[in-house]
Amino acid sequence: MFKKIGRALTVSVFSLIIAGAAGAQEKPKVAFVPQLIGIPYFNAMEAGGNKAAKELGVDFIYSGPVDTNPVDQLQIVQSLIDQGVGAISVSVLDASSIAPVVKAAEAKGIKLFTSDSDAPESGRAVYVAQATDEGLGSTIIDELVKRVGEDAKIGIVSGEATASNLNAWIGFMQKQASAKYPKLQLLEPQYAGGTAQRAAQISTDLMAANPDLKAIIAVASTTCPGVAQAIETAGKTGSVIGTGYCSPNTARSYIKSGAFGFSVLWDPARLGYLTVWAGKQLIDGKKFEAENKVPGFDQAVTYDAQKGILLLGPPAVFTAENVDKFDF
Amino acid sequence: MNRVRNLQGPALVLSLLSLLWIIVILGLLALKPSALSVGTITTILQFSTILALVSLGQGMVILAGGAGIDLSVGGTVSLSAVLGMLVLKAGLSPFFLPFVCIGTGTALGAFNGVLVMKLRILPLIATLGTFFVYSGVALSLTGGSAQSGVPDWLLWWGRGVLAGIPVPFLTIAVPAFALAGIVLAWTSWGRWVYAMGFNERSARLVGVPVDRARLILYSLSGTLAGAAALFSLAWLGSGRPNIGQNLELESLTAAMLGGIAIFGGRGGVGGVFAAVMLLVTLKTGLLQLNVNTVWQVGIVGALLIFVLLADRFSQSWR
Amino acid sequence: MRQLKDGIFSLNGRELALLAACTLAIIVFSVASPYFGTPGNAATILRNSVELLLVGLGMTLLLAMGGIDVSVGIVMGLAAICVGRALEANTDPVLTALVGPIIGALLGLVTAAVVVLGRIPAIVGTLGLLGIYRTAIFILLGGQWLSGLPTGLTVLLGTSLLGVPIAAFVIVLAYIAVWVALRRTPFGLHLLAIGNSEEKARLSGIPVAKVRFATFIISGALAGLAATFYVASYRNVEMTIGSTLALDAIAAVVLGGTSILGGKCSLVGTVLGVLLLRILQNGLLLMGVPSLWQPVVTGGLLIGVLSVEVLSARLPMSPLGWARR
Numbered sequence: 001m002f003k004k005i006g007r008a009l010t011v012s013v014f015s016l017i018i019a020g021a022a023g024a025q026e027k028p029k030v031a032f033v034p035q036l037i038g039i040p041y042f043n044a045m046e047a048g049g050n051k052a053a054k055e056l057g058v059d060f061i062y063s064g065p066v067d068t069n070p071v072d073q074l075q076i077v078q079s080l081i082d083q084g085v086g087a088i089s090v091s092v093l094d095a096s097s098i099a100p101v102v103k104a105a106e107a108k109g110i111k112l113f114t115s116d117s118d119a120p121e122s123g124r125a126v127y128v129a130q131a132t133d134e135g136l137g138s139t140i141i142d143e144l145v146k147r148v149g150e151d152a153k154i155g156i157v158s159g160e161a162t163a164s165n166l167n168a169w170i171g172f173m174q175k176q177a178s179a180k181y182p183k184l185q186l187l188e189p190q191y192a193g194g195t196a197q198r199a200a201q202i203s204t205d206l207m208a209a210n211p212d213l214k215a216i217i218a219v220a221s222t223t224c225p226g227v228a229q230a231i232e233t234a235g236k237t238g239s240v241i242g243t244g245y246c247s248p249n250t251a252r253s254y255i256k257s258g259a260f261g262f263s264v265l266w267d268p269a270r271l272g273y274l275t276v277w278a279g280k281q282l283i284d285g286k287k288f289e290a291e292n293k294v295p296g297f298d299q300a301v302t303y304d305a306q307k308g309i310l311l312l313g314p315p316a317v318f319t320a321e322n323v324d325k326f327d328f
Numbered sequence: 329m330n331r332v333r334n335l336q337g338p339a340l341v342l343s344l345l346s347l348l349w350i351i352v353i354l355g356l357l358a359l360k361p362s363a364l365s366v367g368t369i370t371t372i373l374q375f376s377t378i379l380a381l382v383s384l385g386q387g388m389v390i391l392a393g394g395a396g397i398d399l400s401v402g403g404t405v406s407l408s409a410v411l412g413m414l415v416l417k418a419g420l421s422p423f424f425l426p427f428v429c430i431g432t433g434t435a436l437g438a439f440n441g442v443l444v445m446k447l448r449i450l451p452l453i454a455t456l457g458t459f460f461v462y463s464g465v466a467l468s469l470t471g472g473s474a475q476s477g478v479p480d481w482l483l484w485w486g487r488g489v490l491a492g493i494p495v496p497f498l499t500i501a502v503p504a505f506a507l508a509g510i511v512l513a514w515t516s517w518g519r520w521v522y523a524m525g526f527n528e529r530s531a532r533l534v535g536v537p538v539d540r541a542r543l544i545l546y547s548l549s550g551t552l553a554g555a556a557a558l559f560s561l562a563w564l565g566s567g568r569p570n571i572g573q574n575l576e577l578e579s580l581t582a583a584m585l586g587g588i589a590i591f592g593g594r595g596g597v598g599g600v601f602a603a604v605m606l607l608v609t610l611k612t613g614l615l616q617l618n619v620n621t622v623w624q625v626g627i628v629g630a631l632l633i634f635v636l637l638a639d640r641f642s643q644s645w646r
Numbered sequence: 647m648r649q650l651k652d653g654i655f656s657l658n659g660r661e662l663a664l665l666a667a668c669t670l671a672i673i674v675f676s677v678a679s680p681y682f683g684t685p686g687n688a689a690t691i692l693r694n695s696v697e698l699l700l701v702g703l704g705m706t707l708l709l710a711m712g713g714i715d716v717s718v719g720i721v722m723g724l725a726a727i728c729v730g731r732a733l734e735a736n737t738d739p740v741l742t743a744l745v746g747p748i749i750g751a752l753l754g755l756v757t758a759a760v761v762v763l764g765r766i767p768a769i770v771g772t773l774g775l776l777g778i779y780r781t782a783i784f785i786l787l788g789g790q791w792l793s794g795l796p797t798g799l800t801v802l803l804g805t806s807l808l809g810v811p812i813a814a815f816v817i818v819l820a821y822i823a824v825w826v827a828l829r830r831t832p833f834g835l836h837l838l839a840i841g842n843s844e845e846k847a848r849l850s851g852i853p854v855a856k857v858r859f860a861t862f863i864i865s866g867a868l869a870g871l872a873a874t875f876y877v878a879s880y881r882n883v884e885m886t887i888g889s890t891l892a893l894d895a896i897a898a899v900v901l902g903g904t905s906i907l908g909g910k911c912s913l914v915g916t917v918l919g920v921l922l923l924r925i926l927q928n929g930l931l932l933m934g935v936p937s938l939w940q941p942v943v944t945g946g947l948l949i950g951v952l953s954v955e956v957l958s959a960r961l962p963m964s965p966l967g968w969a970r971r
Binding site: 343396439446447449450452453454457459460461462464465468469471472476546575580581584590591622623624625626627628629630631632635637640 | 679714716733760764766767769770771773775776778780781782784785798809835888893896897900903906907924936938939940941942943944946949953956957
C-alpha cells in the first residue's frame with residue numbers, strides 16, 4: 001500500500017518537475033481572473049483566451065470567484081501571484097480594494113494588469129478595455145434616443161450595487177443625458193443583485209410606477225433576461241424598449257420578440273484573446289505601440305499611452321437584422 | 329460526567345481536523361511542491377484573519393446555548409466598516425477610526441443581544457432580521473460604492489508582515505483566540521458558558537447569570553466583527569458595503585466544523601481555529617492546483633457533513 | 647399541550663394582525679401612488695409571490711416539525727435546470743410540468759437521508775448540502791445559462807380554465823393539499839407532535855423517521871413546483887437562481903406566525919406573510935424608495951412584528967425548541 005503511494009508520489013513529483021521545467025523554458029503563463037465564473041460573458045472570454053494561448057504559445061489559467069465577492073477575488077489573484085504566474089489580468093470587482101495585490105505582484109516581478117473592468121489608480125501595468133466606459137455609456141443613450149426620442153423617461157436596472165465598472169457606465173449615461181439631451185429623464189438606478197427573478201420584479205414595479213416609461217436599460221448581463229421577461233409579461237412589448245449590455249445569445253429571443261430594441265456589446269472572445277496577447281507582450285517586455293498589430297485582428301489595436309489603455313474598439317450594436325450573425 | 333463529554337468530542341474533532349489539514353498539506357506537497365513557501369503561509373494567514381475573528385464570535389454565541397446563533401455577523405462587518413469611513417468623511421479625526429469600527433460592531437452585537445435576551449425573540453430569527461437590516465443599511469447608505477480614504481498608518485498596520493506572519497493576524501486574531509481559550513478553560517466565566525450551554529436550567533438553578541452572560545457574548549461577537557471590519561479597512565484601503573457577504577454561512581460552517589455543537593455546551597475555540605485554518609488552507613491549496621473554483625463550495629459542504637457524521641458515529645460507538 | 651393551545655390563540659391574533667397590516671399597506675400605497683391600486687399591479691404582486699409562497703409552504707411544514715432547510719432555494723435551482731432541459735428537448739408540456747416536483751422530491755429525499763439517517767441537526771446538514779448543490783448547479787450549467795426557452799410550459803400554465811389560468815388552480819391545489827395533510831391526516835398530527843417534542847413523539851409510538859422523511863420530501867417537491875413556475879414565467883435559468891430564496895422564505899413564514907421551535911404553524915399566516923412582504927416591496931418601489939432598502943424593510947418588519955408581539959403579550963420565556971434535547 002505505502003509502496004504504491006510512494007511510487008505514485010515519486011512519479012507525480014517527477015512528472016511535475018519535468019513539466020515545470022519544460023513550462024519554465026518555453027511557455028509563459030498568463031492568467032485571467034473574471035468577476036464571477038459561470039456566466040456566459042466570461043465563459044466567452046475564457047474561450048477567446050484559450051484560443052490565443054494555443055496560437056501564441058502560452059499557458060492560460062482561468063479562475064474566478066463563485067460569488068461577486070472582492071475578497072474571494074483577491075484571494076485568487078494572490079494565489080496566482082504565489083504560484084509565480086508570469087502575467088495576471090483581473091476584471092476588477094472593486095477598484096479601491098485591489099491595491100494590496102498590486103503591491104504583492106510588483107514585489108515578485110509579476111505583471112498585473114486589468115481587463116474588462118479597470119482600477120485606474122492602482123498602478124496596474126495596462127488596462128485592456130473592451131471600449132471606453134464613456135463610449136459604452138453614451139452609445140446606449142444615443143441609440144435609445146434614436147428610438148424613443150429626446151423627451152423620454154428611462155429606467156436603469158443594474159446588478160450588484162458594488163460593481164465599480166457598472167457604476168462607471170451608469171455615471172457616463174447620466175453625464176451624456178444631461179449634456180446632450182436635457183429633456184431626457186433617467187430614473188435612479190435600481191439594483192437587482194445577481195438573479196433574473198429580482199431583475200424582473202424590479203422592472204415590473206418600475207413600469208407600474210412610471211406608466212410613461214419608454215425604455216429600461218439592463219446594465220449587468222445577469223439582469224438582461226429578467227428585464228426582457230418583465231416587458232414581455234407586462235404586455236408592454238413595443239411601448240417599452242428594453243436594452244442593455246447583453247450578449248447576442250442571451251438577448252436573441254428577446255430582440256426577435258421585440259421586448260429588446262437592441263443590445264450593446266463587444267465580442268468578449270476577442271477581448272479574451274487580446275487580454276492573453278497583452279499578457280504575453282508584458283512578459284516578453286515588449287512595449288505597446290500607438291497602433292498594435294494583433295494576430296487575427298483586421299484592424300490595428302490602439303494604445304493610449306497616457307492613460308495606459310489598450311482598446312479593443314468601438315462597441316457593436318446588435319439589432320434584429322444582425323443578431324443572427326453572432327454566436328457568443 | 330459533564331467534564332468527560334466536554335473533552336472527548338472536541339478532542340476527536342481537533343484530531344480529525346489536524347489529520348485532514350495534514351492530508352491537504354501533503355497532497356499539495358505531492359502535487360505541487362513549489363506551492364509551499366513562506367509566501368503561501370502569509371497568504372493563508374492574511375485571508376483567514378476576517379473569518380477567524382468572526383467565527384470566534386459565532387462559535388462562542390453558539391457555545392453558550394439557548395439556541396444561540398448569530399446570522400448577522402456579515403452585516404455587522406459591512407456596516408461597521410462603512411460607518412467607520414462615513415464618520416471619517418464627516419470630519420472625525422482618523423485617530424478615532426478603530427474605536428468607531430469596534431464600537432459600532434459592539435453596539436450592533438449588543439442590539440442582537442437585547443432582541444434575544446430582553447425581547448425573547450429566538451436568536452435565529454432575531455439575527456436573521458438584523459442580517460437583513462445591517463447589510464441593507466450598509467448598501468443603502470453608500471449606494472453600493474466603496475468608501476476610500478483610509479489613513480496611511482492604518483494601512484501600514486494592516487499590510488505589514490513580520491517574519492512571514494501578517495501583523496494584523498499576530499496582533500488581533502491570535503490574542504483574541506488565546507484570550508477566549510484561556511477564559512473558557514480557566515475562569516469561572518468560561519465554566520458558566522459551558523454550563524449554560526450544556527444545561528440551561530441547572531445553570532440557572534446554581535445561580536449562573538445566564539441572561540447577562542449571553543448578552544455579553546452577543547456584544548462580543550459584534551466586537552469581533554467590528555475588529556474584522558477594522559482589519560478589512562486597514563488591509564484593503566477602503567470600506568466596502570458588502571465586505572461581510574457570505575460571512576454568516578462561512579463562520580457557521582467554521583464553527584460547526586470546529587466541533588461546536590449547535591445545541592451549545594460542547595466544543596472549544598481551538599477547534600474553531602483549526603477549522604478556519606483548514607478551510608482557508610484547503611481553498612488556497614485548491615487554487616494553487618488551479619482546481620476550478622466551483623468545486624470549493626461543494627468540497628467544503630461535503631467536508632462539513634463528513635466531519636459531523638464522523639463525530640456523530642463516534643458517539644454512538646462509545 | 648399547553649403550548650399547542652397558546653399556539654392556536656396567538657396564531658389567530660397574528661393572522662388578523664397580518665390581514666390588517668396588508669389592508670393598511672394597500673390603503674396607504676393606493677393613496678400615495680396612483681399606480682398601486684390597479685388590476686395590473688395586483689396581478690404583478692400575486693405573480694411575484696408564487697415561488698416564495700410555494701417554497702414557504704414547505705418551509706412552514708419543516709419549521710412546524712422543528713426542522714429547517716437552508717438549501718431549499720438551490721433545490722429549486724437544480725429542479726429548474728431539469729425543467730429547462732426538458733423544455734429544450736421539446737418534451738410534452740404536461741410531462742415537463744411534472745419534472746420539477748419529481749426532481750425536487752428526489753432532492754428532498756437526499757436531504758432527509760443526510761439529516762435523518764445521519765442524525766445531523768437540520769440547519770447544519772442543509773448548510774453542507776447547500777454547498778454541494780451549488781457546485782452541482784455550476785457543473786450542470788457549465789457557464790451557459792438556459793435562456794429564451796420554448797414557451798410550452800408558459801402557454802400550458804397560462805391556459806384559461808373557466809376563465810382562470812391553470813396556474814392559479816395548481817397553486818390553490820398545492821395549498822389545499824398541504825392544508826389537508828397538516829390538519830386532516832395523522833401525518834399532520836404526528837408532524838406537530840414531533841415539533842412539540844421529538845422525544846415524546848418517539849415514546850408515544852409515532853414513526854418519527856418516516857414522518858421527517860416525508861416532510862423533507864414534500865418540501866422538496868414544493869420547491870420543485872416553484873421551479874416549474876419560475877421557468878414558465880422567466881423562461882430562463884441563471885447560475886445565481888434561488889440564492890436568496892431560503893432566507894426570504896424563513897422570514898416570510900416566521901412573519902406569518904409559524905414558530906421555529908416547532909409544534910405551531912399557520913398556513914394562512916404564511917400566505918399573508920408572503921403577500922405583506924411583496925406588497926411592501928412593490929409599494930415602496932412605486933413610491934420611489936430605492937430597491938437597496940428592500941432587505942432593510944424585510945428585516946425591520948421581522949424584528950418589529952416579533953418585538954411588538956412579545957411586548958404586548960409579555961409572554962414568559964418559552965422553552966427552546968430546536969435546541970431542546
